[in-house]
Amino acid sequence: MQLATEIKRVKKLPKSGNYRLLLSIVDTVADTAKIARRLKKREISIVRHFPAEAPEPRTGELIVLDRAETAAALVGLSSPKKMPTSRKGEIVSAFEDFDRDGHPELHVRNGTVSLDLSPVRGGLITHFAKKGREGLVDNRVVTGINSKIPCGITFAGFKSKGFNPENTKFKVDGYNEGDIKCQKSPIAIQLKGKCDGLDTRIALSLAPDSPILGLEMRIQNKGKKAKAKKIHPALSMHFLPLGHRNCDISLRTPSGKTRPFALYPSIPVWMWTERWFDYTGNINTGKSGFIVARRKDTGEGLVFAFDPNSVARVWHERGAPLPKALIIGGEMSIPKNGGKNFACHLSPLDRFEVGKGYLLGTISDGKNCHVVLCGPESAEIFAIIGGKSKRLELVKVGETIFRAKLRETPERLELPIAGISLKLDR
Amino acid sequence: MNPIEKITIGIDWEIPINSAKTGMSASGKKLERIIEKANLRLPELEIGDDIDLLEIRPGMLKSFAEFREKTKLAFETCVKIAKREGVVLVPIGYREADQNPAGGHIHAGSLTSFADIAELHNRMMPFVPALIAIMSSSPSADGNYRSLRMKHNAHSCSNPMTFMKPEHSLERWGTDVCIKYPYKPTLEFRAADSQPTPAMMVEMGALYLGLAVGLSRLKKPPFAANILEYGLNRMNAVRNGMRATFRFGDSEITASEIVLEHILPLAAESLDTFGAPDGPFGIIEKMAKSRISVSDWIEKIIPAGIDRIRASGEMTRAYISGVDPVGWLVSQGRRKALPYEDPDNELLDAVGIGTPLGHIYTSLPLPRAFVEKLVSKMVEKGKLRTGFGPKNDIFLDRIDLL
Numbered sequence: 001m002q003l004a005t006e007i008k009r010v011k012k013l014p015k016s017g018n019y020r021l022l023l024s025i026v027d028t029v030a031d032t033a034k035i036a037r038r039l040k041k042r043e044i045s046i047v048r049h050f051p052a053e054a055p056e057p058r059t060g061e062l063i064v065l066d067r068a069e070t071a072a073a074l075v076g077l078s079s080p081k082k083m084p085t086s087r088k089g090e091i092v093s094a095f096e097d098f099d100r101d102g103h104p105e106l107h108v109r110n111g112t113v114s115l116d117l118s119p120v121r122g123g124l125i126t127h128f129a130k131k132g133r134e135g136l137v138d139n140r141v142v143t144g145i146n147s148k149i150p151c152g153i154t155f156a157g158f159k160s161k162g163f164n165p166e167n168t169k170f171k172v173d174g175y176n177e178g179d180i181k182c183q184k185s186p187i188a189i190q191l192k193g194k195c196d197g198l199d200t201r202i203a204l205s206l207a208p209d210s211p212i213l214g215l216e217m218r219i220q221n222k223g224k225k226a227k228a229k230k231i232h233p234a235l236s237m238h239f240l241p242l243g244h245r246n247c248d249i250s251l252r253t254p255s256g257k258t259r260p261f262a263l264y265p266s267i268p269v270w271m272w273t274e275r276w277f278d279y280t281g282n283i284n285t286g287k288s289g290f291i292v293a294r295r296k297d298t299g300e301g302l303v304f305a306f307d308p309n310s311v312a313r314v315w316h317e318r319g320a321p322l323p324k325a326l327i328i329g330g331e332m333s334i335p336k337n338g339g340k341n342f343a344c345h346l347s348p349l350d351r352f353e354v355g356k357g358y359l360l361g362t363i364s365d366g367k368n369c370h371v372v373l374c375g376p377e378s379a380e381i382f383a384i385i386g387g388k389s390k391r392l393e394l395v396k397v398g399e400t401i402f403r404a405k406l407r408e409t410p411e412r413l414e415l416p417i418a419g420i421s422l423k424l425d426r
Numbered sequence: 427m428n429p430i431e432k433i434t435i436g437i438d439w440e441i442p443i444n445s446a447k448t449g450m451s452a453s454g455k456k457l458e459r460i461i462e463k464a465n466l467r468l469p470e471l472e473i474g475d476d477i478d479l480l481e482i483r484p485g486m487l488k489s490f491a492e493f494r495e496k497t498k499l500a501f502e503t504c505v506k507i508a509k510r511e512g513v514v515l516v517p518i519g520y521r522e523a524d525q526n527p528a529g530g531h532i533h534a535g536s537l538t539s540f541a542d543i544a545e546l547h548n549r550m551m552p553f554v555p556a557l558i559a560i561m562s563s564s565p566s567a568d569g570n571y572r573s574l575r576m577k578h579n580a581h582s583c584s585n586p587m588t589f590m591k592p593e594h595s596l597e598r599w600g601t602d603v604c605i606k607y608p609y610k611p612t613l614e615f616r617a618a619d620s621q622p623t624p625a626m627m628v629e630m631g632a633l634y635l636g637l638a639v640g641l642s643r644l645k646k647p648p649f650a651a652n653i654l655e656y657g658l659n660r661m662n663a664v665r666n667g668m669r670a671t672f673r674f675g676d677s678e679i680t681a682s683e684i685v686l687e688h689i690l691p692l693a694a695e696s697l698d699t700f701g702a703p704d705g706p707f708g709i710i711e712k713m714a715k716s717r718i719s720v721s722d723w724i725e726k727i728i729p730a731g732i733d734r735i736r737a738s739g740e741m742t743r744a745y746i747s748g749v750d751p752v753g754w755l756v757s758q759g760r761r762k763a764l765p766y767e768d769p770d771n772e773l774l775d776a777v778g779i780g781t782p783l784g785h786i787y788t789s790l791p792l793p794r795a796f797v798e799k800l801v802s803k804m805v806e807k808g809k810l811r812t813g814f815g816p817k818n819d820i821f822l823d824r825i826d827l828l
Contacts, residue, residue, distance in 0.1 A: 002735050004448040029448050029523070030735050053726035053754060054740065057748035062746065064739025066732070176767045 001031040003065045003073060008043065010057050017049045019057055028101075029064065033120040036102020038184055038192050044073040061177040074100040083293065084180055086110055089208045089396045095175040104177045108187065111209040113348055118152075122166035122410065123191050123202045124371060125153040128302070130211065130348040136293055136302050149236040151238050153346065155202065155217045158234035158328060165217065166236065169193060175347075184208060197221075198229065198317045198334065212372065213346045218331075220339040228333045235327040237304070239293060293325060294349055303374050368414040373402040383410035427545040428538070429573055429643040432699045435493055436612065439482040439627055440620050441504075443522040444514050444771035446746060447693040449739030450523050453478030463507045466715055471500050479528050480504060480515065486535070489701040490632060497631075498624040514827055516744050517627075518724060519564030519575045519619025525736035527575035528620035529584065531600040532631045534638035535612035541592040542642070549641040550603045552649035554617060556660035556684040557637075558602075560710060561630050561666045563619040563720035567737065569730030572667030572721040575619050576660075579791075584616040586660065586791035589653055602660075606806065610782045613638060613700045622720055622751040629710050632702060638691025644698060648688055657792040661772055668717045671766040680763040685714040717763060723751045735819070773800050777810060779827055783820040 005023035010362050011108040026040050028035040046069055050057060078100050097104045098116070104294055105126070106117040116127040119251025155162040164307070170191035175181075191202040205214035205331040212408055221229060246273060294301030303329060332340045370391060371381060381392045383406065394403035443460070445452040457475055464473040472483035482504065484496035498663040504516050507668045520527050522765060537543040562573035579585045587601040596603040615634045621627040641647055659672040663681060668682045685700075689709055697706060705711075727744050728737040767794065776789040786801070787794055801822065804810040811823040 002733075004450075004739065006447075025450050029450050049725055053723070054728075055744055057743075058747070062446060062449055062739055062743050064736050066736040069736075167459055409618060 001028050001033075002028075002067060002070045003039075003044075004029050005044070005063045005065065007057055007059050008212065010059060016184060017052065018047060018156055020045065020047050021052060022058060023063055023065075026062075031100075031101075032122070033103055033118070033169075037101040039077070039107060042075055045071065053129075059083060081352060083107060083114075084109065084182075086182070089184055090182055091184075091206060091208050092180065092182050093175075093189065094175055094180040095172055096180075097177070105174055105188070106175070106191075108189070108204065108206060109208060112211045113206075113213065115213060117191075117204070119170040119172050119191055120167050122154050122156075123170050123193075124166070126151070128153065128213070128346060130219075130300075132177065133300055133348065134298075135300065135348050136295065137237070137352075153235065153237045155216075155235050155342070156236035156326070157231070158326065159232035159237075160196075160230075163229075163231045163233065163333075165195050165199065165200055165233065167203075168195045168200060170200075191290045196229070196231075197226070198224075198231075210372070211347045214343070215346055216341055216343040218341050219334055221334045225338045226337050230331055231334060232331050233329040235304070235342075237293070237302075237325045237327075239325075240301075269415055303345075303347045303348070303349050304324055305345040305374055317407075331376070333341060367407075369406045371404040371413065372408065373404075381413060384412040385410045387411075427642060429540045430537060430639045430780075432488075433635065433697070434449065434486050434488055434534045434535040434612070435631055435700075436535070436610075437484065437497065437631050438476070438529075438531040438533075439497070439517070440476055440479040440530065441482065441515050441517045441720050442526060442528050442620075443478075443480050443508060444516050444521070444738065444745075446512050446514050446742065449476050449519065449735075449742040451526065456511050456513050460495065460507050460513065461510055464504050467503055467507075468500060473500055473504065490628065490697065490703065491701055492512040493631065494624075494628045496629050497786075501627075503525060510525075510823060514742050515775070516741050516745050517622050518720065518741065519562070519573065521566060521738055522728075522734035522741075525734075527578070527580045527583075529616060530561070530578055530616045530620045530627055530630065531617045532634045533606065533610065533612035534615070534635045535610070536641075537607060537611050537613060539599075539684075540605075540607055543605050543613055544590040544592040546596060546613055546642050547587070547605055548651045549602050549644075549647045550613070550638065551587060551589070551651040551653075551656050552647075552659075552674065553637060553641075553657065553684065553689060553765055554587070554602050554817060555663035555670070556689060557680045558617050558660060559668050559670050559681040560633075560662070560685055560713060561665040563622060563724065564633075565721040565725050565730070567734050569725070571665055572719060573619055573664045576617055576664045579788075580616070581710070586657060588659040589651060598780065609785060616695050619720070622723075626709060626720070629707055632697060632700075632706055633689065633710055635694050635695045635700070636695075636702075636706075637689050639700075640692030640696035642669055644692075645797060647732040653748075653793060654796055657796075658769060659791070660791050661769055662767055665767060665772075666764045667721050667762055668713065668719045669764045671763050673766055678766055680717075682714050682717045682763065685710070690714070700734060704776075705745060709752055709756060715760060716758045717761040718755060718758050720751060720755070722758075723754050726754070728730070729754065739781040770804065772774060773797075774809060774824060777822045777824045779823050781822045782821075785823060785824065788797065789809065 002026040004026050006026050007021055008024050009022035012017055023044050025039050025044065025048065067410045068387040081096045081098045084092045084094050085097060091108065091110045094107045095104050098107060099105065102122045103118065106119060113124055113128070113130055118124045118126055118405045125137060127135065128137045154233045155165040157166065170193040173190040173192050186205060186207040189204045197222055201218040203216040203218060217233065229270050292301060292303050327344060334340055373394060381393055381404065382389045387406065394404050398403055436568050441451050441459060444450065457478065457480060460480060461475055472479050472485060474483065482497065482500045484500055487493040487496060509517055516822040528597055537546065558573060558576055564575040565571065566571050576584065583600050585601050597607065604614040604616050606612045608613050618630055619631055655674060662670040662672060668681050671678050672681065672684065690711060694707060728740050767788065772790060773786065776786050786797055788799055801810060805812060809825055810827055813821045813823065
């Protein structure tokens with residue numbers, strides 16, 4: 001998001017070419033959400049250099065602020081909002097305008113992961129990462145939303161006619177601006193919106209200390225005038241613009257193949273060739289469906305596990321300005337007075353790869369430790385407990401997710417296929 | 427070939443229209459209203475749209491005076507209407523905010539046979555890089571290109587041209603020089619960026635028309651068409667604008683020399699029957715002498731490295747303030763020519779990690795066989811690595827990025 005403003009007052013500074021400008025905010029640009037009322041007509045002051053060849057600034061003229069100027073201006077408009085902290089075994093959720101763009105964001109955090117979500121921007125998840133990590137989805141590198149195609153994860157209309165959840169303004173059920181909630185039981189939050197006449201809800205679920213975020217779009221076709229509809233939704237993911245040098249994100253399919261995102265260095269959208277579309281295809285996942293996007297330099301990334309009952313298991317990637325992946329829901333018929341759900345799980349990926357799957361992390365419920373794994377089949381995991389190596393019994397907890405229950409947190413997890421030995425914090 | 431006897435010109439002048447409040451595209455209803463009102467006032471002129479750009483098409487014009495008057499009238503009328511709608515016409519080659527290119531297409535006519543038009547198309551080839559250089563008005567935000575629009579082949583609307591054989595070549599749409607015959611009796615120049623004022627659009631249009639007429643009158647053109655030389659020179663023109671140096675065989679010649687010594691005399695001489703005044707190319711001559719183009723003026727207003735949203739805002743503000751690009755362009759001193767650049771850097775810039783060879787073919791205006799030779803050279807030098815994709819397609823990696 002950047003600010004478009006009108007000049008109210010101009011003062012030429014002694015240093016040549018520098019002007020102090022008093023500006024009034026007119027609109028926001030490069031953003032999918034409309035300008036917030038509380039920002040409109042607010043006055044800000046900046047100092048800007050104008051080249052000798054450029055016309056001198058005059059009252060009433062347009063000034064568009066760049067990202068740094070916008071960030072500085074927003075800081076000057078409101079007092080800082082502190083992100084709430086969480087203790088082990090707790091989930092904290094807050095609904096507050098943390099980035100000062102005029103629209104409140106939903107912040108959810110447990111002992112393992114944190115996420116930010118913008119309800120007015122179609123429920124876009126603008127930040128999702130493990131504690132203290134950068135993550136592949138992160139708009140916090142700049143204040144507000146940084147592009148018309150912002151980095152983030154959102155449900156999208158894809159090929160649906162008129163059904164555009166990414167452009168829908170959602171409301172967070174049970175939250176008012178300024179609310180902060182803290183709980184020890186799993187959290188379930190619903191975002192309510194109306195999209196192409198359909199009641200559209202986005203349901204988030206997160207357990208304490210779990211790295212796995214449940215994300216589900218629930219669509220209901222109710223009302224006297226309701227007609228049966230066909231939609232073709234997708235979960236759309238735009239990753240962090242990592243720049244020229246770090247752009248090698250790899251993508252792993254459920255069939256176990258790893259492919260590079262193959263970005264262009266100078267990334268023009270219009271230079272897609274037909275080759276980019278060759279990657280589209282059906283994935284015969286059987287019982288499991290997941291996609292892993294991972295940075296090769298740091299090993300960090302995201303796992304997208306999807307429910308094969310509601311997702312058509314088709315994936316798609318393109319070389320776009322931001323690396324983009326879509327989990328496509330396939331065509332869904334929404335009958336009159338009926339509904340459909342579209343469920344996915346997200347998890348920030350750690351560095352550790354286990355056979356054909358990925359270790360997502362460990363969860364502690366106070367008494368027991370749970371080792372959580374995502375993959376098409378169970379892998380051999382050994383834990384060192386009391387100096388002895390013990391093979392873990394993995395239990396399927398979702399279509400793609402396995403869990404091993406231990407009475408205590410082991411000293412070490414050994415992953416023999418990947419040749420990794422992981423020391424755990426106890 | 428038969429010389430062009432009935433001289434006609436037409437232009438499709440694409441102009442980005444920006445909101446005076448935000449500097450972003452003001453397309454949609456505002457654009458529709460401007461076109462509707464302009465057509466009510468000037469029904470004899472074709473003022474329309476091209477996606478979200480305003481497009482001024484004054485029709486088939488038969489004299490220099492008619493060309494100048496109608497172009498100026500259409501532009502000034504649209505500016506007045508736009509002002510009332512809270513919209514600004516920003517006629518430059520690229521709107522940075524949404525990376526939207528705008529061209530100033532020129533139709534030179536009238537040609538009466540496909541054989542003539544194909545021959546003229548080939549004769550035009552060696553001059554195209556110099557025309558791109560003088561007409562460039564879309565500098566890149568990183569400062570590396572003078573015509574970013576042409577770097578990206580104007581979103582595949584102005585691709586590198588190929589050699590035409592009248593006996594069996596098919597006419598293709600969307601090349602730098604494009605045969606419109608038999609639908610229109612013209613040879614269109616699509617590689618020109620949109621020009622900042624009607625006076626400049628008229629001069630650039632007349633320059634291309636004069637060159638086309640002049641080349642049609644010559645028994646033997648001064649330069650033979652060479653597809654590889656054209657591609658390499660085009661690359662230099664896109665990068666360095668009017669400071670570029672071109673190669674023809676073993677000799678090197680600057681863009682400025684081509685314009686001053688070959689194009690301008692030929693164009694000025696051949697526009698006599700078109701009613702051109704004395705010295706019709708006053709702005710172009712001064713620009714060529716000082717080796718500058720509109721891109722240099724734009725770079726002075728929005729310096730390299732500036733945020734692209736802010737850049738659009740600044741360019742919009744400049745046009746609201748009533749800037750005078752011509753005044754600046756004709757008052758500049760002579761700049762140094764830049765040396766001829768080999769395509770090595772251009773190739774390396776187009777390769778990242780896992781970049782398909784097919785992408786490189788479309789990124790560089792060079793024959794495929796030459797691109798493959800260039801890739802082999804870079805592999806030998808240890809700068810690139812090749813590999814195979816899932817369908818045996820060739821992928822390239824830049825070693826320094828691995």
